[in-house]
Amino acid sequence: MSKRIEIKKILTTEPKGQTVTVMGWIRAFRSKRFIALNDGTTFNNLQVVVDFEEYDDDFLKKLSFHACIKVTGALVESQGAGQRVEVLARDIELLGENNLEEYPLQPKRQTMEFLRSHANYRMRTNTFNAVFKIRHGLAFAVHKFYNDNGFYYMNTPIITGNDAEGAGEMFRVTTLDAKNPPLTEEGEVDFTQDFFGKSTNLTVSGQLQGEIGALALGKIYTFGPTFRAENSNTTRHLSEFWMIEPEVAFMDLEGNMDLAESFIKYLINHAMNHYPEELAFLDKRIQDAEKNMKKEERRPMGLLDTLRFVVDNDFERITYTEAVRLLQNSKPYKKGRFEFPVEWGTDLQAEHERWLVEKKFGKPVIVTDYPKDFKAFYMRLNDDGKTVAAMDVLFPYIGEVIGGAQREDRFDVLKNRMNEMGVDEEELGWYLDLRKFGGAPHAGFGLGFERMVQFVTGMTNIRDVIPFPRAPRLADF
């Protein structure tokens, strides 16, 4: 394997007839003479020219779609118009045959639904190649951004003993016999006999533990898997997803917004700078798909234009109270087009958020200072006693990408809020104690990584931006 050259490198190498060895998968074999070879390093293919008189027909038949080969030959300038260089094959070795009578993929456009049901093969397509390279790039950029800004990467537990985080339904982690669990005298399942000696779940957020880190290291971020057992059937929810949660001491809501905005812009810039080919491919893919759609169903801007626009413009920042006022003065409100009511004290619905983002401002919007009644117990109570220092970052097409807040750092106020909202004080005693022993003002947020990948790649279904999606009734591979 030592002499193998990556196709990405070969395509930019000066052809002088030098001998090269390449390995890859066949994308097409045309005229019994031309192989389009791809090794995943770029989605441009290398043309391999085969002298078919040198091989018997049985061998040539095995050079089929997605079969894997090793080719040694001379790198020369291409005679054809479609590419700059090509390899004149001197030796072809079949590394892996492909049985096309059973293989589901075909050398043509396939639907996302079909590819989703063959997730073990879909990474071989150009679209998923591009998506997962960009996903990698964004993950790398997350670490680079925080590292370069003095944050420490903190790993919060995936199995937690907290039952009271309130971020959603949880998956139980247990080794007890589901058919015959030990019972207490009251007839309940006796989790004291379980593996951890208590009831445990998969985490729904690393935030609460992240606060511990922030109040010691100053600035931390988490980036790990997160689990929600909600029966959500939408294009933007997963049961298992990755979340980035920075938490910063001595930062207020204003600083939190600044951090969120600069972070998102950094991620998008990184993708545009490092994955221009992939983004251009995805941009064209969306345009092609939209050709058959009605005008009002198409995006107002192409993918690349949208990304540039987000990076070049300040996010709009408004309070919840202002948002309600704007919505009540909006055309759809006055014409009764909204399905849900708009009045101070009820949460904004997707239709309201979309109007703000897509119609009113035409750019990302940060809504702050929501009524305390439908926000989490840990968000800092504002002086008005009615609202909390929360923020939601709303994006076009995908809605909420970030939810965050300045945290309640006053012991008594937090204790009251926990009691008000029925949060178990015993269970989260350690969290409350952070305010008792050297507490500090601090803030943070959670970014849904897949939603970010969705936005940058323009993929319409979140299940297509994670290699093996988990969702209700879906846990293949």
Added chain:
RNA sequence: GCCUCUUUAGCUCAGCUGGUUAGAGCGCCGGACUGUUAAUCCGUAGGUCCUAGGUUCAAGUCCUAGAAGGGGCGCCA
């Protein structure tokens, strides 16, 4: 969880107001051709019309229930 649409060949789909042997393109397989670019040309094979009931002389087509999938909503990231 709610609403809605869909389910016919390996894939994408057609199949009229119910009426002979269910079709097309692509793919596969076989053949021809050979400087191609989603190569081209010819040919063969391939179907539990999602499942179970029902209506009818007759059901891919109509009705009921269920399953799976898409989209929208809610919950949220």
